[in-house]
Amino acid sequence: MSPLIEQLISAFKCLPGVGPKSAQRMAYYLLERDKQGALELAQSLQMAVEKIGHCDMCRAFTEDERCEICSNTARHSNQLCIVETPADILAIEQSTDYKGLYFVLMGHLSPLDGMGPSEIGLDILAKRLAEESINEIILATNTTVEGEATAHYIAEMVAGEDIKVTRIAHGVPIGGELEYVNGSTLSHAFSGRREV
């Protein structure tokens, strides 16, 4: 096989879930049928990798120094919602009326993945908390053990400061029937019950 084709195939293998077989299929497809598409892909990749960095406030991806949400002065700058991934911001923006700012951890605490406090940007978070006048932190990490650990760690980090720390509620999904809700969710829902 020509060295260039081989190089292309092995380059495709860096995509998650793409093995040698799929990489070969993609390479041949682009070369045979869609050279224009291939060029566009190459250019977009090049541009994106060169230009896109992390927002200096929330760590989300952006090609500017500061992302759209962080630079929007109409948003409440005293509320900070902490999420694991940029996709979580999207989900919250689409379905809630939250108007505060965000901070993206780009993961969660997981020592086995090499993710410790500085890898999830907690030094940057601490600096923000010290410099800005934030009075509420909303911990919207996942409801996995790792997400809980991360939320707990941040809560402890902030303890003693004049900042209200809240954790998103977890419980029975809307339209869910108790009988089919898994045990741990149901027990959380029970311990987090509230007066009506």
Add this chain to the structure above:
Amino acid sequence: MNSDPVSLNKQDKAYVLHSRPYKNTSMIIEVLTREHGRMTLVAKGAKRAGSPFQGCLELFTPIFIAWGGRSEMKTLYKAEVISGSGNLAGDLIFTGFYLNELIMYLLHKHEAHAALFDAYQDCLNNLQAGEDTELVLRYFELRLLNELGYGVSLDHELQTGEPVQADKQYTYNLEAGISSDTSSDSAVLNISGDTLLALSAGEISTERQKSEAKRLLRSILEYHLEGRPIKTRELFTQKKKFPLSH
């Protein structure tokens, strides 16, 4: 050739030690099973809404699993939480992370150690029951080392075979083991006889014994970890590094 995949199914008690996303909605999990050791399984569709695996593949939760398949990486077919089990919370989750790091780094795949599985389970239960974290950890570390064949004789001197006495001082290093010869100047660790006996009998009580036992076990573990750092320690040490004061 046996072409019926069902007959190749295996089942066992297990704990998830680590999980990572795989493809769009799947996960690759690392499990510690009781009879089949540590292994990697793929949990197909585990992140899809309504997946039967949801809530079952959390760390520190005892589950009953069935798996099979003919490829190198086996597929998880079934997972069920063993009822009546709570979970770790707060700082104890970090302690759990530490246990998982030790097992992932020290235990080879597919080596069955039922006693190690039991030690892990006891350890999690004891932590959950609010027992002294330091002590629970020390006894787990000791059981782990013994089970992996790295055990250290704590109540006898390695070279002379003399029984350890509570009122004497001892040294430990890897080659000489426990020794009453305190004259040597090489890299050794000092430890008192009563700590050795207490650790061996599972009766550590004083703060001094706790800290001596911690140093001893850390040094033995460090040797077997071959320089691999325990990342979980950062969760305890870095806390102080983030001053929020203006």
